[in-house]
Amino acid sequence: EAGVVQSPRYKIIEKKQPVAFWCNPISGHNTLYWYLQNLGQGPELLIRYENEEAVDDSQLPKDRFSAERLKGVDSTLKIQPAELGDSAVYLCASSLGLGLADNEQFFGPGTRLTVL
Amino acid sequence: GQSLEQPSEVTAVEGAIVQINCTYQTSGFYGLSWYQQHDGGAPTFLSYNALDGLEETGRFSSFLSRSDSYGYLLLQELQMKDSASYFCALPVDKLIFGTGTRLQVFP
Numbered sequence: 001e002a003g004v005v006q007s008p009r010y011k012i013i014e015k016k017q018p019v020a021f022w023c024n025p026i027s028g029h030n031t032l033y034w035y036l037q038n039l040g041q042g043p044e045l046l047i048r049y050e051n052e053e054a055v056d057d058s059q060l061p062k063d064r065f066s067a068e069r070l071k072g073v074d075s076t077l078k079i080q081p082a083e084l085g086d087s088a089v090y091l092c093a094s095s096l097g098l099g100l101a102d103n104e105q106f107f108g109p110g111t112r113l114t115v116l
Numbered sequence: 117g118q119s120l121e122q123p124s125e126v127t128a129v130e131g132a133i134v135q136i137n138c139t140y141q142t143s144g145f146y147g148l149s150w151y152q153q154h155d156g157g158a159p160t161f162l163s164y165n166a167l168d169g170l171e172e173t174g175r176f177s178s179f180l181s182r183s184d185s186y187g188y189l190l191l192q193e194l195q196m197k198d199s200a201s202y203f204c205a206l207p208v209d210k211l212i213f214g215t216g217t218r219l220q221v222f223p
Contacts, residue, residue: 043213
């Protein structure tokens with residue numbers, strides 16, 4: 001069974017440019033998460049989807065970040081315009097969506113973004 | 117809110133046993149999870165404790181004491197490939213991660 005797929009793996013852009021990341025979760029996983037991970041720190045949630053509905057986007061900087069999961073399967077995270085401080089690894093994860101104590105999430109390899 | 121504290125770094129030699137501690141604060145508790153992440157890799161699930169006590173999975177074990185808001189991950193018979201970062205996390209409709217413990221295993 002394929003795991004969570006993310007692309008691209010690496011992206012280098014200049015500040016003020018737009019960038020988009022794509023994620024395809026494990027088949028059958030209703031819940032999809034986007035996390036941001038800064039160097040030496042744990043991942044932090046940006047947005048959580050239950051099927052196509054964004055149920056937690058409280059940590060998403062909505063002035064420049066947007067996300068969509070149109071058919072409840074794959075998802076895109078966009079930054080426009082990018083800032084130097086956005087340099088980080090963007091991780092996508094999925095889970096079966098068993099409820100509050102959904103303890104096992106499956107992570108993709110992440111996209112390492114460098115903003116120059 | 118929720119928060120988790122872990123030591124930043126632990127070192128050990130091959131074949132040894134190492135314990136990575138985690139203390140947490142949370143208003144609602146649904147268990148404690150552990151994830152492993154190699155440099156440049158994805159976090160991968162190791163274990164989950166919902167109740168007090170020790171859960172054993174091969175060379176790895178995880179312990180939880182809810183009364184002490186404390187848990188630990190125990191790694192036995194260390195191998196070089198165990199060198200990675202280890203995160204404790206609170207599953208509260210999302211994962212709240214600790215800052216991670218970097219384990220370095222030396223030959």
